[in-house]
Amino acid sequence: MLKTLLYINEDLASSIALRFTAYVNKFIPVSLHITHIEEPDENKNIGRGWVQRAWEDGVTSSGKRLIDRMLRTESIDCPLAGRPIVEVGDREREILYTLRNGLYELYVEGYLNTADTDLFYNILSSQLYTEAPCPILVVKNLSISKKCALLCADSVDPKLLVEQSMAVLGDSTFNFDIVFFKFCETGDLRILEKAEGGKNLKTAETALLAAGKNIENVTVLLGTPEQVGDYLKEYAIVTSTLPKRNSMRMHVLANSLASVLLVR
Amino acid sequence: MENNQTSILILDDEPIVSKRLRPSLEKKGYKVEAFTTSKEALERIEEHEFDIVVTDLKMEGVDGMQFLTLVKEKYPDTEVIVITGFATMATAKESFTKGVFDFLAKPFKLGEIAEVIARAEAKRKRN
Amino acid sequence: MKILVALDTEDYSNKILKNVARLAGNTLADIIFLGIQEGTEKLAGPLADTMLKYQQDLASCFNREESPYADFDAEQWQEKQPGDWYMASRGMKEFTLRIRSGSIVKEVLSVARETECDLIILGCNGTAGCEWNGEWNVPLRIAEGGPCSVLVIKDVKRVKQIVSILDQSTVSQEAMELINQLVTLNDSGLNIVGVKGKNERKETEIEQRIVDLLRYYNDRKISTWIKLINSDDVQDYVTGASVDATVALWMGGKQSLLKKIFSRTMVEKLLETSGSSLLILR
Numbered sequence: 098m099l100k101t102l103l104y105i106n107e108d109l110a111s112s113i114a115l116r117f118t119a120y121v122n123k124f125i126p127v128s129l130h131i132t133h134i135e136e137p138d139e140n141k142n143i144g145r146g147w148v149q150r151a152w153e154d155g156v157t158s159s160g161k162r163l164i165d166r167m168l169r170t171e172s173i174d175c176p177l178a179g180r181p182i183v184e185v186g187d188r189e190r191e192i193l194y195t196l197r198n199g200l201y202e203l204y205v206e207g208y209l210n211t212a213d214t215d216l217f218y219n220i221l222s223s224q225l226y227t228e229a230p231c232p233i234l235v236v237k238n239l240s241i242s243k244k245c246a247l248l249c250a251d252s253v254d255p256k257l258l259v260e261q262s263m264a265v266l267g268d269s270t271f272n273f274d275i276v277f278f279k280f281c282e283t284g285d286l287r288i289l290e291k292a293e294g295g296k297n298l299k300t301a302e303t304a305l306l307a308a309g310k311n312i313e314n315v316t317v318l319l320g321t322p323e324q325v326g327d328y329l330k331e332y333a334i335v336t337s338t339l340p341k342r343n344s345m346r347m348h349v350l351a352n353s354l355a356s357v358l359l360v361r
Numbered sequence: 362m363e364n365n366q367t368s369i370l371i372l373d374d375e376p377i378v379s380k381r382l383r384p385s386l387e388k389k390g391y392k393v394e395a396f397t398t399s400k401e402a403l404e405r406i407e408e409h410e411f412d413i414v415v416t417d418l419k420m421e422g423v424d425g426m427q428f429l430t431l432v433k434e435k436y437p438d439t440e441v442i443v444i445t446g447f448a449t450m451a452t453a454k455e456s457f458t459k460g461v462f463d464f465l466a467k468p469f470k471l472g473e474i475a476e477v478i479a480r481a482e483a484k485r486k487r488n
Numbered sequence: 489m490k491i492l493v494a495l496d497t498e499d500y501s502n503k504i505l506k507n508v509a510r511l512a513g514n515t516l517a518d519i520i521f522l523g524i525q526e527g528t529e530k531l532a533g534p535l536a537d538t539m540l541k542y543q544q545d546l547a548s549c550f551n552r553e554e555s556p557y558a559d560f561d562a563e564q565w566q567e568k569q570p571g572d573w574y575m576a577s578r579g580m581k582e583f584t585l586r587i588r589s590g591s592i593v594k595e596v597l598s599v600a601r602e603t604e605c606d607l608i609i610l611g612c613n614g615t616a617g618c619e620w621n622g623e624w625n626v627p628l629r630i631a632e633g634g635p636c637s638v639l640v641i642k643d644v645k646r647v648k649q650i651v652s653i654l655d656q657s658t659v660s661q662e663a664m665e666l667i668n669q670l671v672t673l674n675d676s677g678l679n680i681v682g683v684k685g686k687n688e689r690k691e692t693e694i695e696q697r698i699v700d701l702l703r704y705y706n707d708r709k710i711s712t713w714i715k716l717i718n719s720d721d722v723q724d725y726v727t728g729a730s731v732d733a734t735v736a737l738w739m740g741g742k743q744s745l746l747k748k749i750f751s752r753t754m755v756e757k758l759l760e761t762s763g764s765s766l767l768i769l770r
Contacts, residue, residue: 109695109696109699112699113699113702116703116706209695209699209714209716210713210714210715210716211715211716211717212715212716212717212718212721212725213718238702238712238713238714239702239703239706239712240706240711241706241709241710241711242711323728330677330679330711330713354679354713354715377661419708446665446668446669447668447669447671447672447708448514448515448516448669448672449514449672449673450513450514453514453516454554463580464516465489465516466489466514466515466516466517466669467489467665467668467669468489468606468661468662468665468666469489469490469606470490470604470606472604473489473490473518473604
């Protein structure tokens with residue numbers, strides 16, 4: 098069972114994330130824990146001592162009610178492994194704390210898919226994403242696909258990509274493809290010869306086979322991030338190493354219609 | 362008087378369909394019962410024979426095709442009208458093989474389904 | 489479903505028949521083929537002959553035993569009223585040939601209202617927003633005045649993707665049902681693009697709307713993806729998408745943001761440049 102922490106807020110991104118996690122559970126059983134963080138309003142004086150405790154108790158109960166509402170609305174087919182974790186404080190810090198202490202293997206949150214790549218980059222470069230002790234699944238869409246793609250490129254450490262992706266999805270019944278991205282500013286999306294993927298692609302392929310996976314397709318794509326992002330929609334999940342800068346690969350992930358699993 | 366009323370069962374998982382269709386058919390003098398799940402509709406079919414059944418094809422659980430098969434097995438004289446938002450030649454063919462009276466793809470106007478129901482009613486009365 | 493197909497003697501009309509047959513075969517729709525001629529006194533021979541040929545072309549797309557449409561008892565035009573001729577048959581479904589005299593847009597709209605059709609289909613020559621016999625912007629003017637959605641078929645190829653552009657105004661149930669049928673017909677994926685006004689940061693109605701649709705289609709096992717774009721980017725996005733996808737534009741609501749963004753000129757340009765089909769939803 099993959100010990101998973103799912104962040105829930107009362108928003109649309111969370112409802113998609115909850116549904117998608119239940120979908121992933123069909124391919125790899127997850128031990129699902131849910132968390133919600135109530136962030137105090139900085140401008141509001143919440144007092145000290147028992148006044149503060151009473152306030153915290155109040156928001157904690159309202160957070161639990163929120164999760165109950167969400168679970169009832171979505172009525173997902175995936176049991177919870179424990180009682181929801183509701184904390185008061187800074188969202189990123191609290192989630193990091195829970196992830197570290199709970200030895201989670203996967204963190205999941207929803208993201209309403211927008212064309213705004215800067216917004217996506219801000220999330221990827223946040224403290225939560227750069228310091229998380231486990232891979233992060235960013236749920237952008239629901240899916241009926243049974244396939245995952247490992248997104249490789251010249252800038253990617255192929256061994257790390259495969260090892261860390263398999264640490265999460267290795268025991269799943271998803272089918273796996275490797276997609277190698279090469280940037281081209283203009284023209285239609287082109288599928289190149291496999292040899293164009295070079296050493297990195299070869300290493301990724303060998304590592305994935307060594308992990309006991311049959312690779313269905315290996316595709317080398319030459320195109321813009323938008324074109325490749327659109328191509329990736331056939332997959333339930335696209336796995337990638339976390340881009341460290343606002344690179345073209347980051348733009349592919351921002352434009353990906355499929356959900357993105359970020360490994361480090 | 363009530364016994365002469367033609368009875369219609371509507372099964373569609375989209376409540377909006379029944380909401381639109383039901384009052385319009387009741388206004389025309391039909392006795393209408395509407396369901397959004399095949400489970401409930403099947404329970405009702407077990408205890409009561411309807412003159413006409415209007416069913417959607419794509420539903421959770423027992424789908425419309427299974428539902429119409431069960432209806433025709435139990436009550437061969439009941440006229441079944443299939444409505445579907447996801448029409449294909451294959452489903453149309455299969456529906457007719459199973460003896461449906463007519464097949465209507467959404468969207469349709471209320472007048473269109475009312476006309477089909479009137480024809481089904483006439484056939485039922487002739488038999 | 490009832491489909492009104494506007495036709496003339498040009499090649500672009502001839503080309504759409506296979507698509508019409510496929511849609512008709514799948515949906516078992518009642519079909520009306522409508523031709524428009526100038527002048528009211530006499531039925532124009534070439535148009536009448538072409539309309540009969542179109543009916544035969546449609547019939548040839550079906551196995552005789554499986555066709556939902558019957559042949560005409562006698563191939564003879566009846567005059568309904570001056571300047572309005574028809575020929576009808578009733579098989580499993582109704583098929584009507586109709587020729588009216590007058591202006592194209594006006595007559596198509598008149599027949600659409602009279603027959604209460606659910607969809608108007610027409611071909612497009614790709615110039616001047618689709619020019620028909622000297623009348624410009626025919627599809628857009630039909631869509632603006634029409635009681636239902638308009639599908640403009642530019643290319644006969646099967647589309648892999650339907651891109652549905654929605655704004656904050658409520659999409660009609662009929663429009664959604666048409667999209668469902670097109671997705672099913674083409675066995676394609678559906679990309680739902682929500683258009684947000686400038687500087688909208690908070691969760692908006694359009695977000696709620698597209699997520700509801702995502703759930704709706706996902707429950708029905710249809711490959712669907714959502715994406716939000718800003719109103720500033722919508723023209724570029726649609727132009728890009730229209731190269732190889734059928735674009736479905738929601739232009740219905742009075743408050744429609746898309747109606748504001750998509751000026752007449754923009755839709756005209758889209759009709760000229762689009763490589764595929766355009767569905768103008770009402």
